[in-house]
Amino acid sequence: MPTPSRKQSPPAVPVEERLFSLVLALLATDAGLTKNEILSTVQGYRQRYAVRGDNASLERQFERDKDDIRELGVPLETIEDPADVGNNQALRYRIPRGAYELPADIAFSAEETTLLNLAAMAWREGSLSRESRRALLKLRSIGAETSDPVLGYAPRIRTRDAAFDPLSDALDKHVTASFSYLKPGEPAARLRTVEPLALVQHQGRWHLKAIDQRVGEPRTFLLARIVGPVRLGRTPLEVPPGNHAELALAELEEIWQQNVAELEVVPGTDAAVRLSRRRGARVEGDDRVLVHFTDLALLADELAGFGPEVRVLGPDALVDAVIARLRAAVAAHAGAEAS
Amino acid sequence: MAAAQPFAYAQDKLTFLLALVPYLIDVGRVSVAEAAGHFQVSEKQIRDAVSLIAVSGIPGETMQYQHGDLFDISWDDFDERDEIVITHQVALDDSPRFSAREAAALIAGLQYLQSLPENVDQGVYSSLMDKLARGASESPSQVAVARSDATESLTEVRDALARGRQVEFDYLSSRGSQERRRVDPLRIDSDDENWYLRAWDHAREAVRTFRLDRMTGIAVSDEPVSSSHADVPLGDTLFQGGDDDLTVTIELDPTAVSLLGEFVSNSELQPDAVAGDSGRVRARIRVAHIHGLKRLVTARPGAVTIVDPPEARAEVVRWAEDALARYAG
Numbered sequence: 253m254p255t256p257s258r259k260q261s262p263p264a265v266p267v268e269e270r271l272f273s274l275v276l277a278l279l280a281t282d283a284g285l286t287k288n289e290i291l292s293t294v295q296g297y298r299q300r301y302a303v304r305g306d307n308a309s310l311e312r313q314f315e316r317d318k319d320d321i322r323e324l325g326v327p328l329e330t331i332e333d334p335a336d337v338g339n340n341q342a343l344r345y346r347i348p349r350g351a352y353e354l355p356a357d358i359a360f361s362a363e364e365t366t367l368l369n370l371a372a373m374a375w376r377e378g379s380l381s382r383e384s385r386r387a388l389l390k391l392r393s394i395g396a397e398t399s400d401p402v403l404g405y406a407p408r409i410r411t412r413d414a415a416f417d418p419l420s421d422a423l424d425k426h427v428t429a430s431f432s433y434l435k436p437g438e439p440a441a442r443l444r445t446v447e448p449l450a451l452v453q454h455q456g457r458w459h460l461k462a463i464d465q466r467v468g469e470p471r472t473f474l475l476a477r478i479v480g481p482v483r484l485g486r487t488p489l490e491v492p493p494g495n496h497a498e499l500a501l502a503e504l505e506e507i508w509q510q511n512v513a514e515l516e517v518v519p520g521t522d523a524a525v526r527l528s529r530r531r532g533a534r535v536e537g538d539d540r541v542l543v544h545f546t547d548l549a550l551l552a553d554e555l556a557g558f559g560p561e562v563r564v565l566g567p568d569a570l571v572d573a574v575i576a577r578l579r580a581a582v583a584a585h586a587g588a589e590a591s
Numbered sequence: 592m593a594a595a596q597p598f599a600y601a602q603d604k605l606t607f608l609l610a611l612v613p614y615l616i617d618v619g620r621v622s623v624a625e626a627a628g629h630f631q632v633s634e635k636q637i638r639d640a641v642s643l644i645a646v647s648g649i650p651g652e653t654m655q656y657q658h659g660d661l662f663d664i665s666w667d668d669f670d671e672r673d674e675i676v677i678t679h680q681v682a683l684d685d686s687p688r689f690s691a692r693e694a695a696a697l698i699a700g701l702q703y704l705q706s707l708p709e710n711v712d713q714g715v716y717s718s719l720m721d722k723l724a725r726g727a728s729e730s731p732s733q734v735a736v737a738r739s740d741a742t743e744s745l746t747e748v749r750d751a752l753a754r755g756r757q758v759e760f761d762y763l764s765s766r767g768s769q770e771r772r773r774v775d776p777l778r779i780d781s782d783d784e785n786w787y788l789r790a791w792d793h794a795r796e797a798v799r800t801f802r803l804d805r806m807t808g809i810a811v812s813d814e815p816v817s818s819s820h821a822d823v824p825l826g827d828t829l830f831q832g833g834d835d836d837l838t839v840t841i842e843l844d845p846t847a848v849s850l851l852g853e854f855v856s857n858s859e860l861q862p863d864a865v866a867g868d869s870g871r872v873r874a875r876i877r878v879a880h881i882h883g884l885k886r887l888v889t890a891r892p893g894a895v896t897i898v899d900p901p902e903a904r905a906e907v908v909r910w911a912e913d914a915l916a917r918y919a920g
Binding site for chain 2: 266267268269271272273275276277279280292293294295320321323324325326327349351352353354355356358360363364367368370371372373374375379380382383384385386387388389390392393394395404405406407408409410414420423424449450451452453454455456479495496497498500501504505520521522525526529530553554556557558559560562563571574575577578579580581582583584585586587
């Protein structure tokens with residue numbers, strides 16, 4: 253390969269090389285570097301820096317790079333010059349080692365590493381699969397032995413709801429999320445603007461716990477009922493402290509405990525076998541099963557699917573909901589051809 | 592989990608570089624192959640990363656990236672013996688912390704696994720979660736997964752799998768027929784709150800997937816499993832279609848595609864037309880028989896309907912009408 257002539261623009265520095273060089277430069281400085289120092293000297297920026305020109309696009313690049321690096325858990329700090337408060341050009345950037353480095357006393361045994369590998373494996377789709385893959389790289393960085401994945405298990409947590417990724421972004425960036433929400437029994441979806449507190453999965457369904465700005469109070473939303481795109485706000489919010497995820501799970505569990513459906517099942521059928529083996533199910537005689545539930549509409553879907561294998565005895569609202577689904581199924585499939 | 596797949600994003604490549612350097616410094620000397628095995632990446636990924644690290648560094652006092660401001664490696668070892676030795680390091684020696692989301696992903700994964708019937712002390716889980724939280728640069732994101740319900744079948748099946756024993760059970764198919772099955776257990780899969788056994792079915796001489804909550808009368812036998820199909824590849828898709836499949840045309844709300852999880856993977860679903868202005872799509876899917884699909888369609892008539900064949904439509908009507916008859920009078 254002939255060497256390119258010197259007159260040509262320098263070869264583009266790969267993005268990861270620029271980011272890596274930025275992290276190294278900011279780790280190496282105690283006093284911090286100004287934006288101008290970074291842009292004019294750090295590999296990947298300096299090649300594109302114009303000494304007396306307009307560096308606006310390079311500055312925007314630097315802003316995006318900072319966000320990307322912070323997302324990886326790198327504590328990129330900004331120090332204001334006490335003598336020159338408010339002057340953006342005088343801001344200095346650095347990465348303090350203590351906050352960057354994994355505490356020295358954190359180590360993982362082979363058994364722990366095995367569990368962590370399995371935990372990471374459960375995320376095989378959506379943004380959390382990338383996050384867990386990165387976490388494993390960091391785990392291996394400290395030499396944690398990669399024992400074989402626990403033989404015989406392939407766990408999987410689904411994040412199929414389209415709203416999951418944008419909402420977890422909103423949760424992390426502490427910004428509002430707006431979306432259309434279709435509540436069962438309401439004729440149309442309504443726009444909600446919320447301050448996210450937690451994302452939790454209960455009984456296989458993802459829920460968002462968030463402060464609904466219209467009422468100023470926390471509400472729980474089922475991700476499956478979010479219609480269309482989720483839009484994120486820009487201004488960071490003050491998130492009230494607390495273990496919101498644990499609290500949200502406890503609340504859902506309480507609702508689940510309180511709601512009981514009484515069912516009559518045909519012995520030996522799929523309905524009888526599966527419904528009676530759910531967590532917390534109580535079997536009475538050979539055809540009565542009591543099951544707990546969190547959401548009446550979701551349980552009604554499921555029970556309608558069992559067809560004649562199950563009859564709902566109560567509560568009445570559940571009976572009505574199942575009958576409505578069965579009628580809709582008949583209406584949609586009656587006649588030889590669909591319209 | 593995909594091993595040895597190249598990183599698609601610069602952020603992930605950066606994480607790999609930041610993770611690799613402290614490891615290399617710590618081990619002193621390591622072969623490319625061993626490092627690749629340790630990080631579960633390809634050897635090329637290791638070589639590319641090392642080549643980049645070797646020319647990276649800090650601007651230094653001269654702001655010119657002078658020789659002493661850069662990492663250096665033993666090039667002879669690298670070029671001739673495919674071994675990595677870092678001979679000069681700058682700025683970086685320790686492993687990075689987890690991000691809030693990385694820690695949260697692992698913590699939530701652990702919460703989910705807590706119900707596995709393994710001999711793991713619950714204290715191990717809580718100490719692990721605590722370590723992850725301490726090792727994160729910010730408090731972990733508020734994401735949590737309720738522990739998944741382990742049925743008794745899981746414990747028994749796990750026992751058979753661990754000891755390499757054949758297992759027998761009564762299995763109710765979605766067709767409604769009950770049959771005693773004898774299988775060699777291969778793997779336990781889960782999908783949110785649903786648990787499955789992937790196993791070699793002796794009578795059918797093929798790999799089959801069984802829902803744990805449809806198994807009854809489980810008996811772990813003393814017969815060892817045959818080793819001949821231990822290496823049967825098990826994909827991520829739980830259910831594979833056979834040759835005798837029935838082709839069904841369905842119409843569905845695009846947001847409801849995930850409902851079809853058990854019947855068809857997203858990639859296989861080929862929407863072939865938009866039905867009018869309803870926003871619904873038509874698709875043809877292949878199923879072993881109508882019984883599983885009729886249950887799904889009756890559960891969510893607003894989201895999925897069967898268009899063709901007419902016998903399949905009639906089957907749904909019969910299923911729903913039989914159910915409605917139970918509420919009459």
